[in-house]
Amino acid sequence: MQAPLSRLDDRPAIAASRMDHLVFIAVTLLYWSTLYVYVPILPPFLSDRGYSGAIIGVVLGSYGFTQLLIRFPLGLYSDKLHKRKPFLLLGMISGALSCLLFMVPGSWVWPLAGRIISGVCASVWAAFTVLYAAYFSSSESTKAMSNISFMTAAGQLIGMILSGQLAGARGWNAAFAAGIGFGIVGLALACFVKEPKEGVEREPISLHMLRSVVRTRLLVHVSVLSILAHSVLFITMFGFTPLHATALGATKSELTWIVVAFMVPHALTTFVTGRYLAPKFGIWNVIAAGFALSAVFTLAIPLSESLGMLAVTQAFNGIAQGLHLPLFLALVLTPFETAKRATAMGFYQAVYSAGMFAGPFVAGFMNEQYGLASGFWLGGAIALLSVGLTLWWRTAPAASANRTLSG
Numbered sequence: 576m577q578a579p580l581s582r583l584d585d586r587p588a589i590a591a592s593r594m595d596h597l598v599f600i601a602v603t604l605l606y607w608s609t610l611y612v613y614v615p616i617l618p619p620f621l622s623d624r625g626y627s628g629a630i631i632g633v634v635l636g637s638y639g640f641t642q643l644l645i646r647f648p649l650g651l652y653s654d655k656l657h658k659r660k661p662f663l664l665l666g667m668i669s670g671a672l673s674c675l676l677f678m679v680p681g682s683w684v685w686p687l688a689g690r691i692i693s694g695v696c697a698s699v700w701a702a703f704t705v706l707y708a709a710y711f712s713s714s715e716s717t718k719a720m721s722n723i724s725f726m727t728a729a730g731q732l733i734g735m736i737l738s739g740q741l742a743g744a745r746g747w748n749a750a751f752a753a754g755i756g757f758g759i760v761g762l763a764l765a766c767f768v769k770e771p772k773e774g775v776e777r778e779p780i781s782l783h784m785l786r787s788v789v790r791t792r793l794l795v796h797v798s799v800l801s802i803l804a805h806s807v808l809f810i811t812m813f814g815f816t817p818l819h820a821t822a823l824g825a826t827k828s829e830l831t832w833i834v835v836a837f838m839v840p841h842a843l844t845t846f847v848t849g850r851y852l853a854p855k856f857g858i859w860n861v862i863a864a865g866f867a868l869s870a871v872f873t874l875a876i877p878l879s880e881s882l883g884m885l886a887v888t889q890a891f892n893g894i895a896q897g898l899h900l901p902l903f904l905a906l907v908l909t910p911f912e913t914a915k916r917a918t919a920m921g922f923y924q925a926v927y928s929a930g931m932f933a934g935p936f937v938a939g940f941m942n943e944q945y946g947l948a949s950g951f952w953l954g955g956a957i958a959l960l961s962v963g964l965t966l967w968w969r970t971a972p973a974a975s976a977n978r979t980l981s982g
Contacts, residue, residue, distance in 0.1 A: 595710070595768075595769040596710065598764060598767050598768055598769070599706075599707060599710075599768055599769075600726055601761075601764055602663065602667075602761055602764050602765045602768055603703060603707075603723065603726045603727070603730060604726060604729060604730040604733060605667070605730070605757045605758070605760055605761030605764065606663075606666055606667060606670065606696075606703070606730060606761055607726070607727055607729075607730025607731045607733075607734060608730050608731075608733045608734035608737075608754075608757045609667070609670035609671060609674065609696070609734065609754045609755075609757035609758040609761060610670055610693060610696055610697060610731075610734065610754075611730070611731040611734035611735050611738075612674070612734035612735070612737055612738050612741075612750050612751075612753050612754040612757065613674065613677065613734075613738055613750045613751055613754060614731075614734070614735055614738065614813055615735050615738045615739055615817050615830045615831070615833070615834050616738050616739060616742045616747065616750055616817070616827060616830065617634075617635070617686075617690075617817075618631055618635070618814065618815060618817050618818045619817055619818065619821050619827070619830070620677075620686075620742075620747050621634060621683075621686060622818065622821075623747075624683070624686075626683055627943060628939050628940075628942040628943035628947075629939055629940050629943045630683055630939075631939055632935050632936050632937075632938060632939015632940060632942070632943075633687070633936065633939065634683070634686050634687050634690050635690070635809065635814055635935035635936075635939065636809075636931075636932045636933070636934075636935045636936035636939070637687055637690045637691050637694065637932070638690045638691075638693055638694045638697065638809075638931060638932070639694065639805070639809065639928045639929065639930065639931025639932030639933070639934075639935075640694070640928070640932040640936075641690075641691050641694025641695060641697075641698065641928075642694050642697055642698045642924065642925060642928030642931065642932075643925055643926075643928040643929050643932055644925075645694075645695065645698050645925075646697075646698040646700075646701065646921055646924045646925035646928055647921045647922050647924075647925035647926075648921075649662065649698050649699060649701065649702070649921060650701045650702075650918055650920060650921015650922065650924070650925070651785070651918055651921060653701065653702050653705070653921070654915075654918050654921075658770065659702040659703070659705055659706035659770050660702075660706070660765070660768055660770045662699040662701075662702035663699065663702060663703060663706070663765045663768060664762060664765050664766070665695075665696075665699055666696050666697075666699040666700070666702075666703075667696075667758050667759075667761040667762035667765055668758065668762060669692050669693070669695040669696040669699075670693065670696040670754065670757070670758040670761070671754065671755045671757075671758025671759055671762070672692050672758075673689045673690070673691075673692035673693035673695075673696060673754075674689070674751040674752070674753075674754030674755045674758065675689075675751070675755055676688045676689035676692060677689040677748075677751045678748050678751045678752070694928075698924075700924060701920040701921040701923075701924050703723070704720070704723055704904065704920055705916050705920055706768070706770050707719060707722075707723050708720070708908060708916065709770070718849060718850065720849060720901055720904035720905040720908065721845065721846065721848060721849025721850055721901050721905070723904070724845040724846075724848075724849075724897075724900060724901035724904060725842060725845050725846040725901075727845075728838060728841050728842035728845050728897070729842055731838060732834070732835075732838035732839065732841075732842055734753075734754070734757070735831075735834040735838060736831055736834060736835060736838075737750065737753055738750045738830070738831070738834070739827050739828050739829070739830035739831035739834065740828055740831055741753055742827040742828075743826060743827035743828030743831075744828075785918065787915075788911065788915050788918050788919050788922060789922055791910055791911075791919075793906060793909070793910055794907060794910070794919055794922065794923060796964075796968045797903050797906045797907055797923065798907075798922070798923050798926040798927060799926075799964065800862070800866075800899070800903065800961055800964060800965060800968075801900075801903050801923065801926070801927035801930065802926060802927050802929050802930035802933075803866075803930060803957050803958070803960065803961040803964070804866070804869075804896070804899055804900065804903070804927070804930065804961065805927045805928075805930035805931045805934065806930035806931075806933060806934030806954070806957050807869055807873055807930075807934065807954045807957050807958050807961075808896060808930075808931075808934075809930065809931045809934045809935045810873075810934045810935055810938045810950050810951065810953065810954040810957075811873055811876065811889075811892060811951065811954055812834075812837045812889060812892065812893075814934065814935040814938065814950075815935070815938060815939075815942065815947060815950050815951070816833065816837075816876060816885070816889065817830055817833065818947060819876060819877070819879070819885065819947060819951075820833050820882060820885055822947065823879070823880070823881065823882050823885060824882070825882055829882065832882070832886060833882070833885060833886055833889055836886035836887070836889040836890045836893070837889035837890065837892060837893040838893060839890075839893070840890045840891075840893035840894045840897065841893030841894065841896050841897045842893075842897070843897070844893070844894045844896075844897025844898060845897040845900065845901045848861060848897060848898055848901050848902060849901050849902065849905060852898070853902055853905075858902050858905075858906065859965060859968075859969030860969070861898050861899070861902060862898065862899040862902055862903075862965050862969075863962055863965040863966055863969070864898055865894075865895045865896070865897075865898030865899035866895070866899065866958050866959075866961040866962045866965060867895075867958075867962050868891055868892070868894060868895035868898070869892060869895035869896065869958040869961075870955050870956075870958035870959045870961075870962065871891070871955075872888045872889075872891040872892045872895065873888075873892060873951055873954040873955040873958055874951065874952065874955035875888045876888050876951045877947070877948035877951045877952070895958075903923075907919055907920055907923045908920065934953075934954070934957070937953065938950030938953055938954070941953060
């Protein structure tokens with residue numbers, strides 16, 4: 576029989592040493608660096624090859640579409656195996672391979688294949704989050720997810736800062752070569768990541784368990800909001816904002832400063848959101864504030880007439896994303912005992928991948944027909960919709976979570 580939930584909540588699933596934490600942190604930083612070392616230059620790189628806005632949108636959207644298809648099955652398979660570490664290794668291998676495919680000259684099929692494989696890499700992120708959560712007690716899930724959100728932002732920042740610098744100094748392929756290096760080093764370090772031995776203590780995934788996870792109201796609400804948040808994110812900083820920067824005259828190296836303007840406030844905000852802001856102001860109020868900021872400063876992007884003005888919009892957009900993304904992660908884990916967490920996280924991450932696909936895909940076609948500004952208007956409208964949904968649902972999650980825990 577499974578241990579009572581109260582016993583699962585008051586201790587970590589694994590006694591992790593400081594060295595275990597450091598190894599995991601290093602692997603996580605390398606993982607996100609290999610995924611994001613080319614993100615700021617990818618739209619200009621594709622444009623430089625002569626591809627249309629629609630093709631660029633398809634390539635960018637394929638990253639999310641791949642995750643939409645395989646992230647949830649990978650979460651289920653991880654729970655069935657009671658193992659996370661093999662998926663960390665898969666992530667590092669696929670991250671390096673995706674960078675290699677971008678370096679193949681010729682048809683647009685190669686960058687499409689590279690972005691699809693990077694979607695495979697990103698699809699294993701549920702295993703990272705669940706493994707790291709096992710280093711903490713369940714009552715510390717907000718702290719754990721705030722920590723890992725900070726690692727995510729830091730790894731992305733490292734990769735994205737290097738992106739423009741390497742491309743500016745040595746050409747487009749230098750950034751992809753760095754991604755291959757990050758993946759290889761991360762693969763070696765991932766072999767030393769410590770994970771809990773859960774198999775003898777947990778029941779296998781059943782259809783009843785799966786239904787109970789995906790029908791949890793709190794999980795559904797958070798997943799819908801995350802779809803909208805990721806639509807905005809992948810329309811803007813991880814989508815078409817670099818193209819607006821190049822239209823304003825930014826060089827490859829100057830793209831770095833637009834990235835820094837977004838990522839530094841984003842990283843700092845994710846670090847304090849779970850620790851200070853959410854306890855003081857309430858989780859749902861902080862989420863609503865994040866979407867409101869995102870709406871205002873996404874709509875301001877096409878109005879920016881200089882790189883300095885664009886950098887200001889990105890700084891506030893970075894803060895906005897840092898206000899809600901780590902809280903989504905914590906809310907996803909809150910209603911579930913350890914046995915269901917990878918399934919819940921896999922479902923959540925698969926669902927929000929729809930936003931990573933649909934946002935840039937629709938914006939790419941809008942940009943082709945109506946100009947680059949139209950995609951940013953779409954992103955601002957999505958963020959405004961998200962504010963309304965957050966305010967509507969903010970009284971429901973507590974009751975929903977309580978029903979799940981008591982059931």
